[in-house]
Amino acid sequence: MSKEKEVDVCIIGSGAGGAVVAYALGRAGFSVAVLEAGPRFDPIRYHMNKKEWEKNPYPFGGPPEEKAKNLYTYGIPEKLNPSYEYLRSKSKIRGFYNNTDRRKPPSIQRVKGVGGTTLHYQGEAHRFSAYGFKPKSLYGVAEDWPLGYEDLEPYYEEVETFLGVSGTNQNPFKPPRGPFPHPPHELSCASKRVKVGFDKLGLHLLPNSLNILSRPYDGRPACNYCNGCYYGCMMRAKGSMDVTFLPKAEAMGNVEIKPNSVVREITVNKHGRVNGVIYFDSKKVEKRQKAKMVVLSAGALESPRLLLNSRSSLFPDGLANTSGMVGKFFMETIVYAVTVLFTEQIHSYKGLQIDSRAWDYNEPRKENSFFGGVVFGVSALDLLGPLRYAKSLAPGWGSEHKDFMRKYFGHAINIFAIGEQLPQENNTISIDPEVKDYYGIPVAKVTTKLSKNDLEMLSFMSKKCKEIAKAAGAEEIVREFSSYDLSMISHMGGTCRMGINPNKSVVNSYCQSHDIKNLFIIDSSCFVTQGGGDSPSLTIHAIALRASDYIVSEVKKGNI
Numbered sequence: 035m036s037k038e039k040e041v042d043v044c045i046i047g048s049g050a051g052g053a054v055v056a057y058a059l060g061r062a063g064f065s066v067a068v069l070e071a072g073p074r075f076d077p078i079r080y081h082m083n084k085k086e087w088e089k090n091p092y093p094f095g096g097p098p099e100e101k102a103k104n105l106y107t108y109g110i111p112e113k114l115n116p117s118y119e120y121l122r123s124k125s126k127i128r129g130f131y132n133n134t135d136r137r138k139p140p141s142i143q144r145v146k147g148v149g150g151t152t153l154h155y156q157g158e159a160h161r162f163s164a165y166g167f168k169p170k171s172l173y174g175v176a177e178d179w180p181l182g183y184e185d186l187e188p189y190y191e192e193v194e195t196f197l198g199v200s201g202t203n204q205n206p207f208k209p210p211r212g213p214f215p216h217p218p219h220e221l222s223c224a225s226k227r228v229k230v231g232f233d234k235l236g237l238h239l240l241p242n243s244l245n246i247l248s249r250p251y252d253g254r255p256a257c258n259y260c261n262g263c264y265y266g267c268m269m270r271a272k273g274s275m276d277v278t279f280l281p282k283a284e285a286m287g288n289v290e291i292k293p294n295s296v297v298r299e300i301t302v303n304k305h306g307r308v309n310g311v312i313y314f315d316s317k318k319v320e321k322r323q324k325a326k327m328v329v330l331s332a333g334a335l336e337s338p339r340l341l342l343n344s345r346s347s348l349f350p351d352g353l354a355n356t357s358g359m360v361g362k363f364f365m366e367t368i369v370y371a372v373t374v375l376f377t378e379q380i381h382s383y384k385g386l387q388i389d390s391r392a393w394d395y396n397e398p399r400k401e402n403s404f405f406g407g408v409v410f411g412v413s414a415l416d417l418l419g420p421l422r423y424a425k426s427l428a429p430g431w432g433s434e435h436k437d438f439m440r441k442y443f444g445h446a447i448n449i450f451a452i453g454e455q456l457p458q459e460n461n462t463i464s465i466d467p468e469v470k471d472y473y474g475i476p477v478a479k480v481t482t483k484l485s486k487n488d489l490e491m492l493s494f495m496s497k498k499c500k501e502i503a504k505a506a507g508a509e510e511i512v513r514e515f516s517s518y519d520l521s522m523i524s525h526m527g528g529t530c531r532m533g534i535n536p537n538k539s540v541v542n543s544y545c546q547s548h549d550i551k552n553l554f555i556i557d558s559s560c561f562v563t564q565g566g567g568d569s570p571s572l573t574i575h576a577i578a579l580r581a582s583d584y585i586v587s588e589v590k591k592g593n594i
């Protein structure tokens with residue numbers, strides 16, 4: 035096996051967590067190797083300007099042979115609770131999306147590539163609210179984080195400035211703050227139209243805070259409102275990690291990014307400290323990267339998988355797992371959406387993917403029949419071209435289809451909500467010893483079930499989305515998507531949770547393993563809760579900056 039020069043830090047994964055650590059530790063002078071399983075994508079080669087753009091929502095990364103193999107498995111999907119039948123996903127022309135009495139197997143959306151899932155994300159840049167970190171002390175549910183809003187505030191500010199986040203500070207539902215680095219984007223025609231409904235119900239539809247430039251900044255142009263954020267931003271106006279933190283990190287000279295490098299194991303020495311990793315390069319040749327410290331940033335599915343696959347005589351249950359907590363408390367995405375048609379043209383194909391949000395229910399409310407925060411929003415998501423209309427909105431073929439398209443293209447929009455799923459110990463990522471991936475590595479097995487709390491939250495979301503649609507004067511609801519019977523996971527976390535007690539958590543508030551002082555887990559897996567339905571990446575970035583400061587100071591003190 036070929037060996038490479040020892041580095042100070044080996045980072046596994048270059049997404050929302052890994053990219054920020056690479057930048058921050060590179061800035062502090064560390065030699066850093068970033069091993070990224072996926073390839074580099076060149077934004078200019080994204081396919082928004084190609085004929086088949088609608089067929090491929092985003093790049094997957096990895097060779098096609100890999101995609102053909104199992105990427106993860108799941109147990110028997112849970113039986114649907116018949117009391118919530120009304121939450122089934124359906125479309126006017128297709129009927130039910132799931133005709134069985136069980137939930138569909140989980141569909142986990144992520145990207146393998148330099149920049150991770152931020153290549154594909156919609157650029158929402160949310161700070162969690164203060165109560166999001168203290169659900170146990172404030173409401174007696176779930177668990178408190180070992181840090182609070184005040185600990186992350188300076189890092190939120192630093193990262194927003196670095197990225198050039200746009201937004202409004204006139205949000206009564208968020209902690210008071212100064213102005214955003216850039217002004218908010220103007221609401222799209224579609225959002226303005228739907229806002230009428232929010233207004234009538236006394237809800238506040240506000241410009242979203244976005245990691246998408248509202249004016250040129252740092253050599254990148256402002257957004258051109260093509261609405262293609264989800265397909266990869268050709269303009270580089272969306273601040274995905276490949277056009278922000280990573281190029282700056284690489285330019286320092288002491289940070290090397292190695293694409294197409296799939297780590298299969300983190301190794302330890304006889305003293306129980308990590309000393310590097312074993313990985314496959316693009317030709318599937320096994321290599322070793324030696325390092326004085328390892329930062330694991332492979333995401334909430336792959337990070338616990340790698341830890342559990344890194345067994346040794348010293349750590350027979352996997353690394354960082356003396357608590358038995360690695361892989362536990364997996365949190366998925368609780369989402370509900372209605373697609374509505376308006377009589378008039380609202381040009382929903384232009385704008386930004388999620389340019390508006392309402393945080394009225396971000397803080398849990400006593401009067402609700404469930405606990406947890408919910409954020410409402412307006413999004414065109416998949417309603418940008420004729421193919422998607424044909425698949426789920428436009429009936430018939432030939433002239434019937436064309437007539438519908440002439441009458442309704444640009445008239446459809448989604449009103450949706452994302453809520454926080456409370457952590458449950460039995461929702462897990464474990465190892466499936468029976469199934470191996472393209473590289474011969476045992477895959478992760480996903481076990482996720484909805485609780486009564488999740489179902490009650492979904493009921494609330496469904497009712498409210500429909501009320502908003504009605505108040506806005508939408509002609510009809512033509513489609514409903516719901517986590518009740520489909521499991522569409524885009525925001526995930528919790529599988530290596532942080533905490534004070536080493537028997538109940540995997541890492542401390544600085545993402546340092548309780549068991550192994552030179553191993554850090556810095557990505558969405560360290561989350562304790564989901565912060566009231568807000569999007570996670572800005573919090574991942576802030577945690578990563580804070581953890582990096584800690585690493586620098588601990589190394590200086592000789593503690594690591």
Ligand SMILES: Cc1cc2nc3c(=O)[nH]c(=O)nc-3n(C[C@H](O)[C@H](O)[C@H](O)COP(=O)(O)OP(=O)(O)OC[C@H]3O[C@@H](n4cnc5c(N)ncnc54)[C@H](O)[C@@H]3O)c2cc1C
Nearest residue numbers: 047049050051071146150151156157158297557558569571
């Ligand atoms: C459709 C969609 C829209 C979203 N929109 C938003 C949004 O608007 N705002 C927001 O805040 N969040 C959004 N998210 C969620 C957000 O993208 C993720 O929460 C975030 O990227 C997670 O960061 P991470 O560092 O944990 O993992 P990732 O960003 O997924 O990065 C993990 C990286 O590790 C690499 N990796 C994995 N295993 C290995 C291995 N064994 N060896 C080497 N490398 C490995 C992967 O290839 C990947 O590049 C969205 C997600 C999706 C799918």
